[in-house]
Ligand SMILES: O=C(O)[C@H](O)[C@@H](O)[C@H](O)[C@@H](O)C(=O)O
């Protein structure tokens with residue numbers, strides 16, 4: 001044990017990158033997205049890294065966590081995480097508001113901190129043991145190729161905003177230009193899917209909804225299925241449809257929708273878990289969620305109600321180890337493992353690849369926003385998506401090496417931002433003055 005490396009330093013580096021004007025029920029994506037990196041250095045000279053969404057609160061929590069990490073042996077991973085859990089550092093930094101009508105999905109602030117630290121620790125441990133992180137999770141590494149889906153959005157007209165959205169260029173591939181252009185109709189989205197399919201080989205697609213009337217979003221899903229008959233198609237309106245509407249829109253579409261993601265949510269005194277259970281019974285369709293089964297207690301209720309088939313266990317809010325445990329539960333309980341995402345850099349791409357590699361049994365292709373960020377790598381040899389899959393690197397730890405000059409540039413970009421925390425409503429107000437989030441009102445129907 002005396003050779004076990006000790007953690008000597010913890011750096012918290014917020015970073016920003018460019019994004020397109022993607023629409024969802026919360027509004028529109030800004031021209032920038034922000035993430036935070038945690039870099040742990042150990043006495044063996046290794047660096048472990050993790051990535052998470054970058055709220056200002058999370059950065060404060062991470063700073064408070066540092067004294068519980070620095071000076072510890074990497075073999076004390078479990079004890080460190082238990083201590084952090086018990087410290088409940090998030091409680092010392094309450095959100096200004098926890099109201100769900102202001103935050104369309106929960107801000108998993110505490111678990112984000114645990115998750116990003118755990119990832120960096122696992123990266124160090126993997127490098128010490130000369131094993132990939134996937135090998136240290138739940139079932140161990142069970143696959144080398146992780147299927148991912150083409151995550152499609154409606155895109156607003158960036159020219160109507162004064163934010164510095166990029167124009168893109170089709171020099172390398174038309175995808176890199178198309179992803180910045182307005183896409184509001186079913187035909188526009190099919191065009192995006194074609195370009196993404198050509199560039200990344202996706203077999204399956206997800207459409208982010210909550211933007212148009214449900215009928216238009218279903219029409220878009222149908223158009224995607226018509227163009228890609230073999231593809232598994234799903235739509236995710238982030239619980240913005242009323243239960244009755246969700247049933248009316250989706251019933252009988254077994255030949256179009258492989259599953260539906262959060263079609264409805266809490267309404268009229270019924271919880272989202274209850275309405276999803278009713279939706280499943282009424283339509284016979286499989287249901288995925290990243291909104292109502294985000295911790296063990298919620299998952300327990302969701303499963304008791306038979307409300308879901310596919311927990312989208314994002315390692316950024318479950319932690320890698322817990323998400324891998326969910327993958328094992330899915331395998332044992334005849335559920336299907338999936339993974340949610342937000343805009344991210346390539347460290348997170350590696351996180352989800354290791355999770356997928358450690359997920360036994362049937363999994364549904366994982367979500368990733370990477371195609372919207374592709375070209376903005378923070379690592380020297382970023383993983384890539386080919387043939388709709390990510391191939392796990394044959395390297396210890398996460399298998400990524402940071403490109404520090406890219407990290408520094410992304411940190412400078414972050415520091416230059418006047419609005420640091422994600423606020424899709426604020427961006428939306430550039431298109432529709434006075435626009436405010438309303439969970440059951442599609443974004444463009446105002
Ligand atoms: O606009 C987005 O990037 C999405 O709506 C996400 O914020 C959201 O979490 C989504 O990925 C989801 O699956 O619900």
Ligand SMILES: [Mg+2]
Nearest residue numbers: 236261262290
């Ligand atoms: Mg979702």
